[in-house]
Amino acid sequence: MTTVLDTTTRQPNRPLVVRFAGDSGDGIQLAGYEFARSTAEAGADFMTFPDYPAEIRAPAGTTFGVSAFQIQFGSGEVLTPGDEADVLIAFNPAALKTNLQYLRPGGLLVVDETHFDARGLKKAGIAASPLEDGSLNRYQVVTVAITKRALEALASLDLGRKFASRARNFWALGLVYWLFGRDMAPTVALLERKFANDPEVLGANLLALKAGYAHGETVEIPRYEELARPRKKLQGAKGRIISGTQAMALGIAAIPVLSQREVIYCSYPITPASALLHTLARYSNGVSTFQAEDEIAAASAAIGASYGGALGMTASSGPGLALKTEALGLAVMAELPLVVIDVQRAGPSTGMPTKPEQSDLTMAIHGRHGEAPLPVFAPATPEDCFWIMIEAARTAIEAMTPVIVLSDAYLANAASDWTPPDVDKLADITLAPVSGPDAFQAYARDGTTLARQWVLPGTKGLAHRIGGIEKQAGSGHISYDPANHAEMVRLRAEKIARIADRRPAIELESGADDADILVIGWGSTYGAIQQAVRELNDEGKRAAHVHLRQLWPLPKGLGELLERYPRSITAEMNSGQLASILRSEFLKPVGHISNITGQPFRVRDLKSAIAARIEA
Amino acid sequence: MNVIPMKPDEFESDQEVRWCPGCGDYAILKAVRGVLADIGRSPHEVVFVSGIGCAARLPYYLTTYGFHTIHGRAPAVATGVKLANPSLDVWVIGGDGDMLSIGGNHTLHVLRRNVDLNILLFNNAIYGLTKGQYSPTSPVGTRSPSTPGGSVEAPVNAALFALGAGGKFVARGADTLQKHLPQVLRRAHDHKGASFVEILQNCIVYNDGAFGAINDRSESHNATIRLEHGKPMVFGKDEDKGLVFDERVLKFEVVNLADVPRDRLCVHDETSLDRAFALARLEQPRFPVALGVLYAALAPEFVETRKAMKKPGTWDRASLKALF
Numbered sequence: 001m002t003t004v005l006d007t008t009t010r011q012p013n014r015p016l017v018v019r020f021a022g023d024s025g026d027g028i029q030l031a032g033y034e035f036a037r038s039t040a041e042a043g044a045d046f047m048t049f050p051d052y053p054a055e056i057r058a059p060a061g062t063t064f065g066v067s068a069f070q071i072q073f074g075s076g077e078v079l080t081p082g083d084e085a086d087v088l089i090a091f092n093p094a095a096l097k098t099n100l101q102y103l104r105p106g107g108l109l110v111v112d113e114t115h116f117d118a119r120g121l122k123k124a125g126i127a128a129s130p131l132e133d134g135s136l137n138r139y140q141v142v143t144v145a146i147t148k149r150a151l152e153a154l155a156s157l158d159l160g161r162k163f164a165s166r167a168r169n170f171w172a173l174g175l176v177y178w179l180f181g182r183d184m185a186p187t188v189a190l191l192e193r194k195f196a197n198d199p200e201v202l203g204a205n206l207l208a209l210k211a212g213y214a215h216g217e218t219v220e221i222p223r224y225e226e227l228a229r230p231r232k233k234l235q236g237a238k239g240r241i242i243s244g245t246q247a248m249a250l251g252i253a254a255i256p257v258l259s260q261r262e263v264i265y266c267s268y269p270i271t272p273a274s275a276l277l278h279t280l281a282r283y284s285n286g287v288s289t290f291q292a293e294d295e296i297a298a299a300s301a302a303i304g305a306s307y308g309g310a311l312g313m314t315a316s317s318g319p320g321l322a323l324k325t326e327a328l329g330l331a332v333m334a335e336l337p338l339v340v341i342d343v344q345r346a347g348p349s350t351g352m353p354t355k356p357e358q359s360d361l362t363m364a365i366h367g368r369h370g371e372a373p374l375p376v377f378a379p380a381t382p383e384d385c386f387w388i389m390i391e392a393a394r395t396a397i398e399a400m401t402p403v404i405v406l407s408d409a410y411l412a413n414a415a416s417d418w419t420p421p422d423v424d425k426l427a428d429i430t431l432a433p434v435s436g437p438d439a440f441q442a443y444a445r446d447g448t449t450l451a452r453q454w455v456l457p458g459t460k461g462l463a464h465r466i467g468g469i470e471k472q473a474g475s476g477h478i479s480y481d482p483a484n485h486a487e488m489v490r491l492r493a494e495k496i497a498r499i500a501d502r503r504p505a506i507e508l509e510s511g512a513d514d515a516d517i518l519v520i521g522w523g524s525t526y527g528a529i530q531q532a533v534r535e536l537n538d539e540g541k542r543a544a545h546v547h548l549r550q551l552w553p554l555p556k557g558l559g560e561l562l563e564r565y566p567r568s569i570t571a572e573m574n575s576g577q578l579a580s581i582l583r584s585e586f587l588k589p590v591g592h593i594s595n596i597t598g599q600p601f602r603v604r605d606l607k608s609a610i611a612a613r614i615e616a
Numbered sequence: 617m618n619v620i621p622m623k624p625d626e627f628e629s630d631q632e633v634r635w636c637p638g639c640g641d642y643a644i645l646k647a648v649r650g651v652l653a654d655i656g657r658s659p660h661e662v663v664f665v666s667g668i669g670c671a672a673r674l675p676y677y678l679t680t681y682g683f684h685t686i687h688g689r690a691p692a693v694a695t696g697v698k699l700a701n702p703s704l705d706v707w708v709i710g711g712d713g714d715m716l717s718i719g720g721n722h723t724l725h726v727l728r729r730n731v732d733l734n735i736l737l738f739n740n741a742i743y744g745l746t747k748g749q750y751s752p753t754s755p756v757g758t759r760s761p762s763t764p765g766g767s768v769e770a771p772v773n774a775a776l777f778a779l780g781a782g783g784k785f786v787a788r789g790a791d792t793l794q795k796h797l798p799q800v801l802r803r804a805h806d807h808k809g810a811s812f813v814e815i816l817q818n819c820i821v822y823n824d825g826a827f828g829a830i831n832d833r834s835e836s837h838n839a840t841i842r843l844e845h846g847k848p849m850v851f852g853k854d855e856d857k858g859l860v861f862d863e864r865v866l867k868f869e870v871v872n873l874a875d876v877p878r879d880r881l882c883v884h885d886e887t888s889l890d891r892a893f894a895l896a897r898l899e900q901p902r903f904p905v906a907l908g909v910l911y912a913a914l915a916p917e918f919v920e921t922r923k924a925m926k927k928p929g930t931w932d933r934a935s936l937k938a939l940f
Contacts, residue, residue, distance in 0.1 A: 253939055256931040264699050285939070286931030290699060293725035297692035300685065304665070304696020307683055308704070312696060330686050420940035423933045457681035457697070457704050463660045465629070465676050467684025477631065478676065
């Protein structure tokens with residue numbers, strides 16, 4: 001038995017990173033999710049990252065069918081899923097081959113050796129078994145015949161090999177629970193609920209879970225119990241785990257309550273946005289879903305729903321947003337509220353559908369025909385997905401405009417601890433009163449917001465016609481008058497610009513007013529940038545972090561921040577789109593750190609890139 | 617519902633109509649106003665949603681609510697309107713390019729979903745607003761600015777398409793037939809579900825006379841058959857011709873009433889899908905073009921069925937807390 005912990009590289013309170021990797025049919029995501037739930041129950045802070053392939057069930061044992069789930073947890077604040085794993089659980093040769101790169105040197109590798117035979121190695125495209133050729137010498141390796149042991153454990157149930165081997169994820173989970181001194185009770189409770197009507201499956205999974213745990217006790221393998229268990233429960237920890245998708249769905253569910261307008265969510269299936277459609281489809285209470293025939297119809301139906309008196313919403317990913325752009329032009333012209341969610345993925349075209357990227361920013365801000373400005377927001381964390389939806393709806397209704405919310409594949413799937421907000425303290429979304437029929441004008445505007453009235457068909461005396469043709473200011477009648485068009489273009493832009501006046505000025509997330517560099521982030525990179533900047537400051541390198549949740553109109557106070565610091569750079573999962581926008585808006589030499597790998601930023605990479613800029 | 621006697625001019629907006637003089641759209645607008653008055657719902661309870669094209673300008677000329685949207689998407693927008701407020705009387709207006717070319721997909725799906733909309737397709741077999749290119753309903757050989765040597769594509773038959781898409785109410789009318797068209801529109805309105813009406817419409821500038829005798833009032837009776845449910849299929853100015861239906865091959869044949877007794881004629885049954893398909897296919901010059909309600913069958917309506925399956929529920933802070 002090797003030394004349990006290499007204390008040379010670990011500090012006692014440093015969070016731990018665990019990564020599960022196996023076939024996409026192995027139940028990796030379920031095992032990972034259960035581990036996250038148990039982490040939440042234990043009161044630790046955490047962040048998870050599912051890393052799964054686009055193929056539904058690629059041939060078992062192949063590298064392109066490998067699905068992984070990573071979680072970082074600890075007793076302090078955890079902002080990212082972690083750069084590299086302290087523990088990797090690999091279910092087959094392909095999972096080992098593709099995921100070993102994420103395990104830190106000296107880390108613990110738990111391998112299911114069952115499939116390291118000639119056939120298994122061939123499927124993974126490996127010549128010699130890494131378990132025997134010394135290539136794993138840098139790691140603490142524990143080989144366990146997980147599948148074999150799971151089958152043995154279930155032998156008494158007479159289930160058949162294929163069926164029984166499906167329970168191996170719970171066997172492995174049991175082992176991991178032992179490894180980290182976790183309580184199995186929440187998982188047992190979940191299984192009992194989930195398979196209440198299927199005693200056979202329930203029995204198999206429970207048996208496997210307990211057998212895995214017992215195996216840990218019987219064989220000598222390193223245990224992380226002492227260090228992994230938080231000293232005390234985090235204050236306010238509710239033991240609730242929430243992904244960006246779930247938070248977004250709950251935020252959407254809050255909108256009818258706050259606005260008294262039904263939400264009609266119109267969408268066409270696309271990865272990774274569909275998960276939101278599935279979540280909302282189960283809701284009632286003021287939220288309904290409509291699966292349209294295509295992306296354009298989804299946007300069009302959402303516009304129709306808003307025109308009809310609900311708040312129309314549509315969601316997609318990059319290729320779908322591209323298809324919706326003409327409809328967005330109509331929503332801008334018709335000045336109707338609409339919320340559009342783009343769960344960004346690596347593009348262009350089909351790109352990498354399950355991998356995150358922030359490459360739709362310029363499309364969201366500028367990507368329409370004609371001059372069609374609209375607000376663009378981006379949530380920073382899974383929890384923030386809840387708040388951003390309420391803000392987007394509020395802005396859409398207050399300013400009578402479509403709003404784009406830029407999430408991404410990472411944020412949608414990443415999960416963290418969540419404390420539900422106090423529902424009674426959520427502020428209402430107030431609707432502007434509608435005038436009477438005397439001298440009614442469809443395009444009369446509020447003096448402050450410049451919004452026109454939201455008059456619903458069915459309202460007596462106010463029947464009017466709207467559409468995509470340019471309007472006469474005020475009356476809303478068709479107008480091709482040159483001066484009127486100029487005025488309307490200016491009014492539409494000014495209406496959006498004024499949204500920034502009503503929203504808070506931007507503030508630093510961390511760092512000093514006289515730091516050497518300002519790092520500007522937006523969206524899902526929040527955790528990685530925040531962690532990197534904090535660590536840099538701890539090491540005496542002076543960086544400050546500002547994070548944009550409001551990409552358009554740019555938030556108040558941003559120009560002053562850019563003036564204040566001698567250097568400023570963005571860190572984005574694209575080739576510098578925000579930097580380009582900031583340069584053109586503020587005429588400042590804003591640099592950028594880009595990550596175009598389809599993977600979230602690693603804190604280590606960010607730190608070295610920022611440090612290099614400070615020294616440059 | 618608010619039903620009071622109304623006059624067509626109560627539906628006439630203050631906007632100047634901008635179609636070319638002599639356009640068939642004027643006649644359709646007149647028929648629409650007449651039917652709206654006849655239906656008797658107040659203008660504020662009625663919504664016209666249109667796409668892009670000459671036909672799609674129609675909402676501006678009515679006093680109802682109107683939404684002139686984007687090319688091809690009116691059926692999708694109208695679906696959203698209906699989802700938000702099913703009590704509105706929603707009409708969809710578009711042309712052959714709008715609804716069968718750029719928006720063909722939405723026409724297909726709105727019909728198969730059976731959303732309670734009155735869909736009027738103004739078919740003039742040409743792109744008018746873009747200056748005369750051939751359209752998806754133009755016959756092979758149509759010479760146009762984009763097909764100077766004549767078009768080579770087979771046209772789509774709008775009524776046949778609607779039937780194929782699963783449309784539960786498919787009818788046909790013609791712009792000039794001012795007694796017949798309002799009856800068809802009224803039937804379309806009264807039908808619960810997606811009602812599809814193809815209106816053969818003359819474009820006087822780019823495709824004048826495209827439908828030949830069909831919408832020539834003096835010749836129309838010889839070129840068309842006006843279908844009436846439960847009535848034998850008789851046509852001709854002198855009511856001297858009729859249609860018989862061969863059940864074995866699902867085809868119609870034209871007969872002279874001088875040769876064939878009246879009781880051998882096919883009796884129109886608008887619930888027969890087989891006959892509706894055969895009727896939709898009848899083309900000049902061999903056959904009279906079928907006008908009126910080709911097919912009408914009741915089926916569950918989309919928005920109502922959704923609501924019945926899943927109650928929208930109430931929403932308040934308590935229900936939100938429960939969700940958390």
